[in-house]
Amino acid sequence: MTEILIKNGFVVDPLNKINCEKMDIAIKNGKVVAKVNEKNAQVIDAAGLTVMAGGVDIHSHVAGAEVNMGRMIRPEDHYKDPVRKTALTRCGTGYSIPSTFVTGYRYSEMGYTSVFNGSVAALKAKHAHEELNDIPLMDKATYILTGDWWFVLENLAKGDVDECARLVAWLMRATKGYAIKIVNPGGLESWGFGRNVHSIDDPVPNFGITPREIMRGLIKVNKKLNMPHTIHLHTNNLGVPGNYQTTLDTMKAFEDLSTDGKPVAHITHIQFASFKGENWGKFKSGAEEIAKYMNAHNHMTLDMGQVTFSDTTTMTADGPFEFSLYELGGHNKWVNSDVETESSGGIIPFHYKKNSPVNALQWSIGLEIALLIKDPWKIFMTTDHPNGGPFYDYPKVLAWLYSKKAREATLKKCHKSAKKKSLLPSIDRELSLYEIAIMTRAGTAKALGLPDKGHLGVGADADVAIFNINPETLDISQKFRTARKAFANAAYTIKDGTIVVKDGQVVNSQIPGRTFWVDAETKDPCKIDDEMKRKFRDYWTIEFENYPVTDHYVKVSDRLERKASV
């Protein structure tokens, strides 16, 4: 195996408390090692460059039924962004929902090496894995929609957290899933009959349970199973004006569940959950309230779900949300995709415009929250790809975070009502490279419970990103465009100890990347008897034996074994 020595780069490695120090990183057998023999090693002269661990994206919709439906219904989106085949890479199409190969290449070109797939219904998990296999150059994993799975609803309604935990352990194993995903808890089941829940204490029809009970129950389950990540939550009332109150209620409902000061839940795309004002006309930012709460509490982590002003495609398991978005008008297509016994879903193409008062303020809200929360270990950078914008807009988002000048340049072009309501002019904070490294790799790796990711200490996976940024000579906040370009085109990306990108171009596409999944071993396995199988046959339209994702579907499998306490 090749050895690599990255010499003299400015290393930014927050997990090891290294901030722009000039040092060497040695790589051997796909891992970071203490040293290598310089004579045998491929030497990268990183003098004047910034060296970070490979990026870890905590929430991005890159694979699965929903994503692919989005691809299928948007030929006009791909038409404007064709990607040529080369001797090294497959062809495809891009724009808001790139084809799988292009997804891998484009992530890699930005120095990202891991991506966690936002949500997948268990019944269609095989599909997600088939697509993940076709995303090269990336480690990946997928979250499994668990919050409205009938077995969860029934067991939690009964108060049987232990049995629920055993079933969820089975579910994770059966779907090769990584974390418990909850989307609009109770709302998806209600959407089965075209209804929704509107607060965390609204009863879920036919099941005698409330969203609060579902979420709290699954946090307990998550703990009992000793999962690497917390529950991954898309809150109730997402995208509804005034929903910041629901979000605060949700966070408050978990306060007592964190006993060791560690986070117990991750709320994803917080921007869409921080709206103030009773209706769209009185639409305001709830960022201050959310940030204030987050600054005073430690039991949550968040990601941004930043809006980037592009012609994109929204997609979520939150069926009722997508329908209400459709009803706002101005859209030519609406997809709904209910999944029996588990979930719903929806897709709407959406063009975020600077001259729309609501869209512009949404843009502001995402940034406000990220900047007002003091601790970067609590909030991570995402666009909820492709919901707020495609992932390859990340460099733009970073620029807004590290440069007030960049924010001002964009705010200038925004609708005047958004300009008036935006809190951004009052925020002077500009993130450092250190903080950016936390929000894009160190923090996400930590939140996901990945000890070998997000840092460059000895033993870490040799996933490295090198950017053409010299912290000694380049003032990123002033020259934000130069830095933005550097983040868009990594000088080098190293995946599993192999150089895969050079000067923003893929030079090796043959690293498939691993798929992580969690195997939580419970003391007693969940009871799978004839009764269970009969129930299964009643609940789903496929047989119990045909439900699990077999080995066949994971190209390079990486099983994370956990000892559960039930």
Place this chain on the structure above:
Amino acid sequence: MSKIINNVVCPICGCLCDDLEVTVKNNEIVKMKNGCAVCEAKMVHGYKSEERILKPMIRKNGKLEPVSMDEAVKKAAQILTDAKYPLLFGWSSTVNEAQRIGVELAEELGSALDNCCSVCHGPSVMATQEVGIPAATLGQIRHRADLIVYWACNPWTSHPRHVERYTAFTDGRFEGSEWKSYMNKMKASASRKKMDIASKRIEREEAQINPQVEVNGPPPQTLQKPGRKMIVVDVRKTMSAEAADYFMQIEPNRDYDVIEALRCIVQDQELDVEKVGGVPVEYLREVADAMMKCEFGVIYFGLGMTQSLGRFRNIEVAIALARDLNRKTKFIISPMRGHFNVTGANQVFAWQTGYPYAIDFSQGYPQFNPGENTAVDLLKREDNDATLVISADPGAHFPSVVMKNMMKHPLITINPDMNAISRLGDVVFPTQWCGIEYVGTAYRMDSVPITLKKVVEAPPGVLTDEELLSKILAEVREIKKKRGLPVGLTEQKIVHTEPIEPPRVCPAPVTKPKPKKVVKKKKEAA
């Protein structure tokens, strides 16, 4: 010595029933339980037909002659690379794993790539691209639907178990079957023989008039009552129509007009006309009422809608109708996809290229346009000078001018048995029956992925679609290299294993966080 294999998946229609119980004796299926008559015909008899191709063949002096696999692969690759613009068509009756290689092959050749959906439900995909679609998996219908509309389709013959497994005749959590008694009656009387006769009758498309249901009479009162109801809309009375609570017969090619009239009624608009598509507007009003009043409605539509006048526009307004109804209640609409994995072909093509079918790679990147890159249109204009047909028998669906144009140029076929298209081939490959002889993935009509099983061994020497395509692809790359053309890299292949219970064989990764050691720093000399 016979063994029974459970939960086998039926590789025939879009229902992908996965509850078959198959008895295998001496590497032969001898018995099959739970499947429908169509399934039994193929699983127990059809797959071992005498028409099975066992060796590759090449046409020499007008006659097909058996040759070695290597020779056939070389010949096929030669044809494909010599052609100015080849077309790869079919894909609906093979598994995802093979379709993946197919896309790579098309990409390497720069050819056109199209799947059978362009002659069945391609219009449904196009309509979705215009307006989206409110869809749901079949179980959602089983649990909740109290109004089921079959429009321009006859599940009774095309998807025999659709009604009993997923819709009107099933018991769901919230909606029970109103048809228990009816079912029992049917089951008691309809012996297999009778079913056979019935299906044959339908094949000849003879309308059967049941005196109980008056054609185009007013809708019965029961349509407005709670409980599960089934409506069939079609241009002729089918078996499915007979089982329905109400059969609405419409004039041929008037689906669009009838749906638009319904849409107007749902939106409280007055109509100037008295009859639409032969149906009095009052009747339509009652049907619309039933649609608005139900708790959960669904429209399933078939080829009668996608392939009749108006094609994808018909679907477009049907989807718009379902969408409008969501403002009043819950409403879903879904195509009755035919071949067992035509949905999978759309999925695979879409995730690898962004487009579900009708793809052209000649520019080095995918371009999509039904009407331009669809097989029928390409061949009609005689744009292609070589064709590869895999797992399909397009002869039946292609107009004769299209077939004639196809025959003017070399034709490569990949099919398990000597079907009509294979008889016409210049290079004819045998292949295994997927879902009987080898494992792979297929997508049900509602895009639920299901793993097909292997129940018997394939005849010796016969490869899977996937293996065969990989060989052709490798040979194409060889030829291109010899010609000094740039070629793509062969991707690492997934090693396949039999599907089993979730295994625990992967190497255990580190789970405990290791104490982090700070990388040794080489401090700059101050």
Place this chain on the structure above:
Amino acid sequence: MITLTALRAFDVPIQTPCITPENFTGKSLAEIKVLPVTEGVRNLTLGDLFKIEETNDGTSNITINGDCAKVKRVGQGMKTGEITVNGNIGMHTGEKMAGGKIIVNGNAGGWTGSEMKKGTIEIHGDAGDYTASPYRGNDLGMKGGLITVDGNVGTDVGCYNQGGVIKIKGNAGRFLGFHMSDGAIYVEKDVDVRAGALMTGGKIVVGGKMEILPSFTIDNVKPKVKVDSETNVAGPFYVFLGDLSEKGTGKIFANKAANPAFKFYEKYL
């Protein structure tokens, strides 16, 4: 002026988005000859397929001679100048055109003038399906400009029209002006079924026989109608409003004399 003459009969599709006046401007003949094109899967140059000659008249106008029914994407995105085709031309001619003029002395393929913004396309033969209609999945139809066709047109012509004017001397296929929101379409002869389906605005004027969808309602009878500043058509015309299923206010002008079957609508007036 550059003249391109097909060197041979073409048997597989040829894509030549490079043929636009602005792309030829400032290029020598030698440079034009090596512009990339494809013939089927082969990458070739323009000079491989066409004899290329230059006449010095100070313009970059282009003349194409020969049967080019398989040649696609000529004049794609062109902004100025003129292209004259003496013969048939293939699909996507003048797609996304933003100015200038294309004259086709023959038939044009499908998607001619697709997503056109400005300029003129004159077709002195027939035009294919989806003339002046947007690409799949898009609702951005013709924004402006003028397309005239001397012969017949295929199906789905002028879909999602947002302001363009289309004048057809012959017959038109079904779904004429599908989902149009503005602009005008004038067909002198007959129109197949479902004209104006899902239209929300704009007007369709039909001189010959046609059918009206049930989702349209009669509005009045008008003696004549104005298509654009240049064309006034004498009637009388039945005026229908629709498409009601889209709460549309589009207008269809159906010639009274050619459509006696519409008489029963008069009872609502």
